[in-house]
Amino acid sequence: MPRYGRTTRALHWAMAALMIWLLWLGARLAWSEPSLALIPVFTWHKSLGLVVFALALIRLVWHRIAPPPKPVDLPPMQYRLARTVHVSMYVLMVALPLSGWIGSAALGPDVLAFGLALPRIVPVSQALSDTAFTVHEWLAYALLLCLALHVSGTAYHRNLARIVTG
Numbered sequence: 001m002p003r004y005g006r007t008t009r010a011l012h013w014a015m016a017a018l019m020i021w022l023l024w025l026g027a028r029l030a031w032s033e034p035s036l037a038l039i040p041v042f043t044w045h046k047s048l049g050l051v052v053f054a055l056a057l058i059r060l061v062w063h064r065i066a067p068p069p070k071p072v073d074l075p076p077m078q079y080r081l082a083r084t085v086h087v088s089m090y091v092l093m094v095a096l097p098l099s100g101w102i103g104s105a106a107l108g109p110d111v112l113a114f115g116l117a118l119p120r121i122v123p124v125s126q127a128l129s130d131t132a133f134t135v136h137e138w139l140a141y142a143l144l145l146c147l148a149l150h151v152s153g154t155a156y157h158r159n160l161a162r163i164v165t166g
């Protein structure tokens, strides 16, 4: 059976772990009462989210250099669903960090990744920040939905070995 390469697998699993962790950190930000104890959660959420953004750009380039192996044989409907979910997840791994970055930058203070200030990508605007965070929240729900379909699809077809062991 055609396999995924080592770099593709490393990128997939590093990003999967980071994105699931970010969903958890994001849920804590959304559901907790405001408190000073949340500051490190914000800091980690932003820094790791920006790592996902950088890895997503690398992954998209890598996808061109080393295209994925031929898909496993699936009934046409399942194939289309799997493909739609994969494409959606590629979009989400860019759009989620970008919406978070825009929402944070539009608030005013510098957006920091591991203590380093990032370029100011948008003007300060409370309205823009609110819109970006609303989008960010809906994209997070979309990621959860994709993840549920993705994990159940791959578990059902028992082809995990293709991306686990190469």
Ligand code: HEM
Residues within 6 Å of the ligand: 012, 015, 016, 017, 019, 020, 063, 068, 069, 071, 072, 086, 087, 089, 090, 093, 147, 150, 151, 154, 155, 159, 160, 161, 162, 163
């Ligand atoms: C947020 C987390 C995740 C994201 C964003 C993600 C994204 C992706 C994407 C985009 C692909 C398609 C790669 C390509 O062919 O171009 C893929 C493949 C795959 N993923 Fe994930 N994934 C995530 C988590 C998981 C988890 C938790 C599992 C474990 C069940 C998993 C199992 C797989 C498998 C088995 C494939 C290969 C499917 C095949 O052989 O065609 N992924 N993933």
Ligand code: HEM
Residues within 6 Å of the ligand: 019, 022, 023, 024, 025, 026, 027, 029, 030, 045, 046, 047, 048, 049, 050, 052, 053, 093, 096, 097, 098, 100, 101, 104, 111, 133, 136, 137, 140, 143
């Ligand atoms: C893959 C990357 C990311 C994921 C999966 C993610 C996920 C989430 C989730 C689930 C929430 C809670 C949404 C809600 O119900 O309000 C959230 C909130 C938040 N995220 Fe992200 N995020 C990511 C990247 C980023 C980045 C890069 C930044 C900023 C640089 C960021 C900044 C924020 C902030 C400031 C909040 C709190 C919003 C508020 O106060 O309403 N996120 N994120």
